[in-house]
Amino acid sequence: MANVDQQALFQFLLRMGDNTLVLGHRVSEWCGHAPVLEEDIALANTALDLIGQTQFWLGLAGEVEGKGQDADALAFRRDVWDFRNFLICEMPNGDFGQTLMRQFLFDAWASVTLAHLQKSSDERVAGIAAKASKEVAYHLERSSDTIVGLGDGTAESHDRMQAALEYLWPYVGEMFASDDVDANMVAAGIATDPAGLRGEFDAIITRVLTQATLNIPQSTFAHKGGRDGSIHTEHLGHLLTSMQWLQRVYPDASW
Amino acid sequence: MYAQMVKSAGTGVKSREEMTDQERDFQDKIDADIKIEPRDWMPDDYRATLIRQMGQHAHSEIVGQLPEGNWITRAPTLERKAILLAKVQDEAGHGLYLYSAAETLGVTRDELTEMLLDGRMKYSSIFNYPTLNWADIGAVGWLVDGAAIMNQVPLQRTSYGPYSRAMIRICKEESFHQRQGYDAIRKMAEGTVAQKKMAQDALNRLWYPSLMMFGPSDKDSVHSAQSMAWKIKINTNDELRQKFVDQTVPQIKFLGLDLPDDAIVWNEETSQHDYTDPDWNEFFDVIKGNGPCNVDRLAARNKAWDDGAWVREGLMVHAQKKAAAKLAAE
Numbered sequence A: 001m002a003n004v005d006q007q008a009l010f011q012f013l014l015r016m017g018d019n020t021l022v023l024g025h026r027v028s029e030w031c032g033h034a035p036v037l038e039e040d041i042a043l044a045n046t047a048l049d050l051i052g053q054t055q056f057w058l059g060l061a062g063e064v065e066g067k068g069q070d071a072d073a074l075a076f077r078r079d080v081w082d083f084r085n086f087l088i089c090e091m092p093n094g095d096f097g098q099t100l101m102r103q104f105l106f107d108a109w110a111s112v113t114l115a116h117l118q119k120s121s122d123e124r125v126a127g128i129a130a131k132a133s134k135e136v137a138y139h140l141e142r143s144s145d146t147i148v149g150l151g152d153g154t155a156e157s158h159d160r161m162q163a164a165l166e167y168l169w170p171y172v173g174e175m176f177a178s179d180d181v182d183a184n185m186v187a188a189g190i191a192t193d194p195a196g197l198r199g200e201f202d203a204i205i206t207r208v209l210t211q212a213t214l215n216i217p218q219s220t221f222a223h224k225g226g227r228d229g230s231i232h233t234e235h236l237g238h239l240l241t242s243m244q245w246l247q248r249v250y251p252d253a254s255w
Numbered sequence B: 001m002y003a004q005m006v007k008s009a010g011t012g013v014k015s016r017e018e019m020t021d022q023e024r025d026f027q028d029k030i031d032a033d034i035k036i037e038p039r040d041w042m043p044d045d046y047r048a049t050l051i052r053q054m055g056q057h058a059h060s061e062i063v064g065q066l067p068e069g070n071w072i073t074r075a076p077t078l079e080r081k082a083i084l085l086a087k088v089q090d091e092a093g094h095g096l097y098l099y100s101a102a103e104t105l106g107v108t109r110d111e112l113t114e115m116l117l118d119g120r121m122k123y124s125s126i127f128n129y130p131t132l133n134w135a136d137i138g139a140v141g142w143l144v145d146g147a148a149i150m151n152q153v154p155l156q157r158t159s160y161g162p163y164s165r166a167m168i169r170i171c172k173e174e175s176f177h178q179r180q181g182y183d184a185i186r187k188m189a190e191g192t193v194a195q196k197k198m199a200q201d202a203l204n205r206l207w208y209p210s211l212m213m214f215g216p217s218d219k220d221s222v223h224s225a226q227s228m229a230w231k232i233k234i235n236t237n238d239e240l241r242q243k244f245v246d247q248t249v250p251q252i253k254f255l256g257l258d259l260p261d262d263a264i265v266w267n268e269e270t271s272q273h274d275y276t277d278p279d280w281n282e283f284f285d286v287i288k289g290n291g292p293c294n295v296d297r298l299a300a301r302n303k304a305w306d307d308g309a310w311v312r313e314g315l316m317v318h319a320q321k322k323a324a325a326k327l328a329a330e
């Protein structure tokens, strides 16, 4: 893979790994506080899968970068401006409805994206995608069921889910905005152009949200900046403050 | 031990003459190690005592998520975060098995939950202590899961079938937790000066609360005698505590940490370690609600339950709609 732009590949892998890292962290904040025991278990399981995927993506990112950074160094020693996750992943948990809506939108994106990545020209990427796909298929099934159950539940649960959808909708567009890194990945046969995946994503969410009796917002406005690190929300810094604290205070320790 | 000071219902062990025919048959089955199953006849007091004990055990698994969850977002590596998440997920699973097992006795999970939330039922005193540094997570796995195992391994042989089967499943995972906890604290005991200090601090703070997990001495308790006759309690609290001390002291030495109690010494005559009993006044304070975290723990569980009401209701109403639609289609 001599002609693959290693810098672009590194950026692409950071995007994949930072998404799962930041979202996994958010989901793990629920531990012990979920509405019902089965959800405590499911949320812990989702977080666990996402952190596991992070180990693969960031591990490979460190290899590609070739500066001796492992997944932990990338996760715990970078500052906000180096993070490449979608803004939606760093959005606060809010109520359970907001957490599940964020999860559903991410799962739908991930299932579509990983399906394509399994055909990547880079075997390492294809391998991680194949493993993650199985987990994400289960996450999507579960989050879809919950979205339908709560959307088409009581008047209160419906209204909360509609509010969550409207709150998060401006963060959907970023998942499908292509840039130079993507063009590089497409040219190398490593990944598909995100813009081309929107149709498949829309098909999934339209089916589920309709069943959930929720209205898909018409606005096409999209907040961007997470994926290229140009601008994050204020929330990410706080998340990193707790996540990275031990590694930062005791830089010489190994755990 | 996750069930402490569970008072057996009734007035204590009856002699064979005092028993009815049914009670005698029941006791004969227990003496012959035949499991009691949900549909079998059982004395009301046996049922009531089991509900208390299994409910308290289940509640402990649930509340136990909180002190460990306190460090999930601050775990120092991805691997440690994954291990801790998996452990806490297991603990919630243990709660689920135990509630399900308790439901076979005719009480619902929601009823048990309400009793936890309004303070009518207890959970283990240990979870009213805080986790203050990362070594506490290692120490909880090593000492707290370790003490739980001491009690739960014999309970695999308990007389009530569903409880016994839940214990068999749970014990496998608990011993895994204990090894992982020990590994985490070993890494710190062998680490930098600061890490070693954290490990020692965790051990010093959690030692006596861990010993308290077995409950005060019950060698003269009528409640214990009845529970032991029913085989829902297998050993006395003192026996289990001694076993725990004898198992743990060599591990502390292996870690190179200082013993948390100056009085710990091997006694040649008794072939066991002497040690200082925990401060039982502190224990009773914790049980009464005055431990360092009682108020926070119960408030957190109440908040989770109250905030989640709309979710449970929404999902229930949706399930009813679905069932009605299915019926209409038939």
Ligand SMILES: [Fe+2]
Pocket: B061, B090, B091, B094, B170, B174
């Ligand atoms: Fe457990």
Ligand SMILES: [Fe+2]
Pocket: B061, B064, B091, B144, B145, B148, B174
């Ligand atoms: Fe436990």
Ligand SMILES: [Fe+2]
Pocket: B091, B145, B173, B174, B177
């Ligand atoms: Fe455990």
